[in-house]
Amino acid sequence: MKEMLVQLGKRAKDAEAALRTISTDKKNQVLAAVADHLVKNSEALLKANEEDVKNGKANHMPEGLVDRLLLTRERIEGMADGLRQLVDLEDPVGEVTGMKKRPNGLLIGQKRVPLGVIGIIYEARPNVTADAFGLCFKTGNVVILKGGSDAIHSNQAIVACIRETLKEQGITEDAIQLIEDTSRETAGEFMKMNEYVDVLIPRGGKGLIRAVVNQSTIPVIETGTGNCHIYVDETADPEMAADIIMNAKTQRVGVCNACESLLVHDSMKEVLLPVLAERLREKHVEMRADQEALSLMPGAVPADEEDWGTEYLDYILSIKIVYSVEEAIAHINRYNTGHSEAIITNNYMHAQKFLDEVDAAAVYVNASTRFTDGCEFGYGAEIGISTQKLHARGPMGLLALTTTKYIIYGNGQIRP
């Protein structure tokens, strides 16, 4: 391994020990100070960002990505506000749960503790830099950041600003470190630093996440893609169904909890689809329908097999007719990505069956899939939405950045 990474790992381990004993009050004080410092340093951050944006444009970066890369005074205020909001959230670290006395007198409980050192691998979004630091620091974790090369100047400026504040506050600056070498080779080595890094969280598109899952030997928390379905059951209220579908499809299209595919019970197709088609057309949503739905949806084009498994992240919706709740569940479990799934129904048994049998992080009855979100679920902040089953599933708040350890109080017990 590169000596640079070893040194960085060692510094992270030292910082981990230092953060283990820091109080919630102090953590909050530091978060507020970092927020102020970022705003005060706006000029320097904007200047560094300007260079990244200039390079991005010169390299023909697509407009959408340039927009994600761009910092403005308003966006810097937004980053600072994000940090300030963390101050008000409850610190999960230190809570002891399930303390029980065993027959031999041992008192055994589980104490919530930081994960340790968290690696974040992300693309050219400078806001993630401050955001990830805030979430990790609030939970007592050290963070090592590996951002995209296109945002390197912005990231350097933000990290420098955070480290200055840490120093002023008497906290080890190594609570945050940035890997400045953005080469693919270094990223590959970073993903194998099991000795120094407890968990890796990739934040970005499908390709980035897949690459991290495939290459990393460090445990990964996969935040993911969402091929989300809405199933309209025979007893659904058609108006409620149409409102929820429109919301889940069009309220924001580029997000993982948007609806990508619609399943409609055969008995509902005539009352729902023509009306829905009109509303979708108004919003310029392309409809890709199976044979049975096609004739009821003027303007729709035929769907093919590939559509069922596609997360469009766009103004496109696939539509399929099914003949039972069982068929809907089987289709969803075959094609979904384990994110968010909804049934619209007024049938009690079908609602319970759908909740029981659909395999996803969030399963809804009579509501929009768009609610799968840390803030909507009441967590205040979120590091991502886990679509894997280990450790955390669904929106991950501060709790997902912690683990537990057993603490045991004895008075001389030995094992017989």
Place this chain on the structure above:
Amino acid sequence: MKEMLVQLGKRAKDAEAALRTISTDKKNQVLAAVADHLVKNSEALLKANEEDVKNGKANHMPEGLVDRLLLTRERIEGMADGLRQLVDLEDPVGEVTGMKKRPNGLLIGQKRVPLGVIGIIYEARPNVTADAFGLCFKTGNVVILKGGSDAIHSNQAIVACIRETLKEQGITEDAIQLIEDTSRETAGEFMKMNEYVDVLIPRGGKGLIRAVVNQSTIPVIETGTGNCHIYVDETADPEMAADIIMNAKTQRVGVCNACESLLVHDSMKEVLLPVLAERLREKHVEMRADQEALSLMPGAVPADEEDWGTEYLDYILSIKIVYSVEEAIAHINRYNTGHSEAIITNNYMHAQKFLDEVDAAAVYVNASTRFTDGCEFGYGAEIGISTQKLHARGPMGLLALTTTKYIIYGNGQIRP
């Protein structure tokens, strides 16, 4: 990927859906029936095992491994008893926790569900075959087993017996599948079956676990090695200290929660070490001591740097003198494997500091490290002891084989 593995994965996915709806009563009935069937089929199991043992001896398998491979009538009874004990344990699946009403009226809770498909990779220990099946089945999980080639006949016989019982009970036989091709190549491909397998659990020695962690793209639950320490603080009761050390070192030496290294505060060395040395010599424990401890422990040999990081799993103990609780904690956090660590003390502040700052799955005050065990912690059964921080840490009972999903009851909510 090999067509055989794809077929096996697809069958597992089908079985996963079937197990999702099975009641606890039915699961218990099946476990009891499998236990009975194994005992009734002892003759066939012993015959298959005989072939493995014969081959093992012909291949010069070390005696200890032959013993682990060997089945006897008594050991088959033991396997059956293990399954029967699972019947009495509470089924964690189905519990809904934290159900809360959000301001918009959505009712959001977390329901405990099976992980799905669990892969177990293990060595030549046929008892793991029945054991892993029982734990996975009780929690509604499908299991795919990849055992060592040395136990293939035994494993085939046990799995055949379990599948027969499943069929008789009207449950899909694919709730358990054995990969009969024990080649390294197939194992490597199995570890990349992310589409079909939700989690891999390696059970075996350090080498096996390391290989799985390094090769797998599927999330792994690492069960692990234990370089466990006992630190004797200045205010320790020397008799209690010696009793706990003797227990943790010699009650059973080949296990991960045995003590491997002793740290003694300088002020305690003269009262503790000569007496302890005598007791250790009686039990034929080799003592590897640092310079300061050496002269106080007749029969000890000098320790070198490598000793501090070694899990002996043998009648060997390393001994080091330290000058403060801080030094003890720093040494432990540098050399331990995150398993079990103990302080012997009568100082309140030191006890709390040790519990707070030592980074391990289980941290003890005044008790033997040997208690880190699913049964001792009150879980009734255990699939292993996790030394990683994600998902589960410490002894893993049935709960560790489950995950949660959010279930959300709405009445037409859309996101504003």
